[in-house]
Amino acid sequence: MSIEIISIIVLFLSFFILLMLKVPVAYSIGISTTISLLLNIDKLPGITTIAQRMTTGIDSFALLAIPFFVLAGEIMKRGGIANRLINFAKSLVASLPGGLAYVNVLASMLFGAISGSAIAATSAIGSIMTDRMEEEGYPREFSASVNITSSTTGLLIPPSNILIVYALASGGTASVAALFIAGYLPGILLGLAIMGYVAYVAITRNFSKGERVPLSLIFTYFRKAFFSLLLLVIVVGGIVAGIFTATEASAIAVLYAGVLALIYGDVKVKDFSAILLASAKTTAVVMFLICTSMAMSWLFSFEGIPELISNFLLESFSNKIVIFLLINLVLLIIGTFMDMTPAVLIFTPIFLPVVTELGMHPVHFGIVLVLNLCIGLCTPPVGTILFVGSGIAKVSVSQVIKPLLPFLLIMVIVLLLITYIPEISMFLPRLFNL
Numbered sequence: 001m002s003i004e005i006i007s008i009i010v011l012f013l014s015f016f017i018l019l020m021l022k023v024p025v026a027y028s029i030g031i032s033t034t035i036s037l038l039l040n041i042d043k044l045p046g047i048t049t050i051a052q053r054m055t056t057g058i059d060s061f062a063l064l065a066i067p068f069f070v071l072a073g074e075i076m077k078r079g080g081i082a083n084r085l086i087n088f089a090k091s092l093v094a095s096l097p098g099g100l101a102y103v104n105v106l107a108s109m110l111f112g113a114i115s116g117s118a119i120a121a122t123s124a125i126g127s128i129m130t131d132r133m134e135e136e137g138y139p140r141e142f143s144a145s146v147n148i149t150s151s152t153t154g155l156l157i158p159p160s161n162i163l164i165v166y167a168l169a170s171g172g173t174a175s176v177a178a179l180f181i182a183g184y185l186p187g188i189l190l191g192l193a194i195m196g197y198v199a200y201v202a203i204t205r206n207f208s209k210g211e212r213v214p215l216s217l218i219f220t221y222f223r224k225a226f227f228s229l230l231l232l233v234i235v236v237g238g239i240v241a242g243i244f245t246a247t248e249a250s251a252i253a254v255l256y257a258g259v260l261a262l263i264y265g266d267v268k269v270k271d272f273s274a275i276l277l278a279s280a281k282t283t284a285v286v287m288f289l290i291c292t293s294m295a296m297s298w299l300f301s302f303e304g305i306p307e308l309i310s311n312f313l314l315e316s317f318s319n320k321i322v323i324f325l326l327i328n329l330v331l332l333i334i335g336t337f338m339d340m341t342p343a344v345l346i347f348t349p350i351f352l353p354v355v356t357e358l359g360m361h362p363v364h365f366g367i368v369l370v371l372n373l374c375i376g377l378c379t380p381p382v383g384t385i386l387f388v389g390s391g392i393a394k395v396s397v398s399q400v401i402k403p404l405l406p407f408l409l410i411m412v413i414v415l416l417l418i419t420y421i422p423e424i425s426m427f428l429p430r431l432f433n434l
Helices: 003-020 025-038 048-057 062-078 081-093 099-115 118-135 140-155 161-169 176-182 184-204 215-240 246-264 269-303 305-316 320-337 340-357 362-377 384-393 397-420 423-431
Strands: none
Touching: 003 025, 003 269, 025 048, 025 269, 025 340, 048 269, 062 099, 062 118, 062 161, 062 246, 062 269, 081 099, 081 118, 081 215, 081 246, 099 118, 099 140, 099 184, 099 215, 118 140, 118 384, 140 184, 140 362, 140 384, 140 397, 161 176, 161 269, 161 340, 161 362, 176 184, 176 215, 176 246, 176 362, 176 423, 184 362, 184 397, 184 423, 215 246, 269 305, 269 340, 305 320, 305 340, 320 340, 320 362, 320 397, 340 362, 362 384, 362 397, 362 423, 384 397, 397 423
16 A cells, blocks of 8 residues: 555544544644644655645635624624614514514525624524514524524625635635625525425414514615615625725725724724624634645645545546535535535535536536535534524524424525536626626
8 A cells, every 4th residue: 555545544534533532623634634744754845844834825815805704794793783684684574474484584694694604693693583583482493493504595695704715725716706696596595495494384383473564664674774785785796896806895894894883883992802802713713724724735635635536536427417416425424524614625626626527617616515514514513503503592402403404404405406507506607707
């Protein structure tokens, strides 16, 4: 057995052992990469290669957008925007059977899209909606399931930090602008699919519905939420129109969100120190994950792993439908135990050459990859959104699992539709020539 094969085995084995020992993901990636590299030390300049790759991995202008969008999301989370979006969503759909569940989905979609963070949407919307839904007879575990799954739509609907990370991992074959505009239809489709299942449950369980809201009141709530919603138009519209880059758009988002929060009066100038500190902590975690993931990704390339996997899949299976299905299955499994950021950085270089060889556009694959990992966020053992949503709803994870399963099935069905119907992702980018 060659030293390269041994190195690959050691890399994966040590990584999974460290994860099972509950070592943080970033450390697991860094340690397993270092161990594997030591087996090839005679071919490399030295152990400092890891540090060099970690440093150069985040030496990217595009990555500056992440701390800015994180900061913008933190400002929005504390700036009273969630309540305004919930009231607007409630005015639109609360009169339907199971109306508050629709409000939960719609508000999570809007807030997730504006903040660019599924965790922010889960905590901000869930903390308000769960109690309101319980007052009208909705089980808390059902409310948590709705909140958990609908919050992931914000990772597809721009602006989305994970799509920026994918653009970096794709080596420039997928632009941020194209990914942003491509995420709209899949994100909306996912939200509508969740609403469809909510409608079925609402009718079969005879959930209550609210009173019809007068058109004048809908307009009032829209007016109050208008400037929050306008952020989406400014950020995405500016990027697509070529007025500014994604990084510049993220800085504009911070300025806009800060001014809006001060005008609303929900955030004072003195509150910004705490907001900056919370954003810095989140950014540090994300950037450390990116550092170690870029080092592992480089080692994959050094060992020729992408070429090995690509050749194996293309030689073993002649049907691209089967190959796409296998890749989805692998990504679904990966998403259950690995955070999104390292998963995107590590597995994009592995699977992107395979799917492009089979005719899938890099932008299309980016949406498929992100949706796969969104499902992983809602499932144990890692399931970040699952644990956050359960904690916010004050119910145990075991209580949430049963009502969550149908929602996960809905997400998988949407994933298959997006995988095998490219136009769902590619219609808008082609329309705008991106």
